[in-house]
Amino acid sequence: MTGINEVAERVAARRAELDEEEQLLAERLDAVRAEREELAVAMRVWERMHAQLDAERPSAQAATAQVGGRGVLLVPHREAGAGEKVLPPDCQRLMKIARNAGGPIRVKDVGVELGLEIEAKGRLEPLRCKLSKLVGRGWLRKLPDGRFQIAP
Structure with missing residues (x-):
């Protein structure tokens, strides 16, 4: 019977190790998913900012202004x-x-x-x-x- 108890103890110990490893992996997976979510949000913010800056940046065409009712190039x-x-x-x-x-x-x-x-x-x-x-x-x-x- 000592052989069966020894095997049962080893199985229980290994299960405890695997449970611990599973917990660590689950925590790591949660951290990876959270970081991926943050990166997705950051990318969306960057894309919005980039589009806004492009809209605000002067175009390659010459800017004009009105002086004395006439358009003049700046x-x-x-x-x-x-x-x-x-x-x-x-x-x-x-x-x-x-x-x-x-x-x-x-x-x-x-x-x-x-x-x-x-x-x-x-x-x-x-x-x-x-x-x-x-x-x-x-x-x-x-x-x-x-x-x-x-x-x-």
Whole structure:
């Protein structure tokens, strides 16, 4: 009979071990499920925030404002990672001319590239203002001699 008692004791001990292990595994499974639930919630929140930020982020198209009842294009400040595509088309063209010049360029040279009548008095002033606006927004740099170049 001692053999049967010994076997019964071993079976009972092993059952106790397995019950304990089952309890630990159940607790671990509950923790895993809770974490998965938290991750799912976090992902939903992130997706909502991402969509909201996308809606708030300026589009690649140029922003306009009303001045004196007329729509005018706004030149955004240069930001890290922002490409020239955020600029209005006329400013993109000016940037391309400045880049293709391979170095500092005079307003007169930009006017020639644009096909303007550079000899007409005051014809280059609006162009100078646009270039200066690009300087003020960080896209171009104005040198002491009045020439413009792409900002570093």
